[in-house]
Amino acid sequence: MAQRFWLMKSEPTECSFESVMQMPDRTVPWFGIRNYQARNFMRDVMAIGDQVLFYHSSCPMPGIVGLAHVCSEAKPDETQFDPKSIYFDPKSTRSNPRWVCVDVMADQAIDLIDLATLRAQPVLSGMRVLQKGNRLSITPVTPEEFAYIVTNLVKRIER
DNA sequence: GCCAACGTTGGC
């Protein structure tokens, strides 16, 4: 059975949840992933419709800021071919691309669920993103973890 | 800005 739930990190200065919400189709290609584990999740495991917890990292208030979902299959990350991009990879070729991305569609902004709140939930103590030293920008979330978060921690923001 | 933790690179 396919993995159904993910947590995806983004630095809000580069791609904030609000900026995705404001796009006409509320969709962004998840470009710039240059970690093999995260790439393999997108390439091999993710499927259209998978639910996503959108997480802001490297910012004053890190945490989950929105609900989203995967809305495309994995496809080549165009930034790897662009010499002007900071994500340019000279070792990657069009015929054999090294890096892929999926499209992510923003669904619902929520009140920030910060790290302290996540860590305070015994049910969530096993979450990958909470483990010491974790730096993976895409991590699997179990159905139990996802259900707990949506049921107990998510406060939807009406707009 | 600091620093712990982890991933990648490259010499051997």
Place this chain on the structure above:
DNA sequence: GCCAACGTTGGC
């Protein structure tokens, strides 16, 4: 294939 050096992530 090993592993030291280096680079990056990301919370604080």
